[in-house]
């Protein structure tokens with residue numbers, strides 16, 4: 001969409017811009033093994049970093065984790081899996097407001 005000043009957008013265009021900016025981030029799976037990435041670093045005004053940590057649950061021991069066989073901290077697999085989310089996960093409150101606005105428009 002071409003750049004416009006906020007007051008130049010139609011309601012539909014503004015909803016589209018807001019949705020693209022604030023919808024929840026879609027974090028891709030690990031590029032190496034296809035498992036879900038986990039948050040590795042968050043906050044401080046910096047992008048959120050995701051990565052494939054290599055941890056797995058320990059059978060029979062809830063709340064305990066161990067490295068999957070062949071994995072260790074900050075290994076090659078981890079380095080290759082790292083994903084930077086500059087959108088900081090979106091904003092569910094803005095998405096709720098958009099939903100309510102659209103619901104109200106349809107009445």
Ligand SMILES: [Zn+2]
Nearest residue numbers: 030032033052
């Ligand atoms: Zn992986």
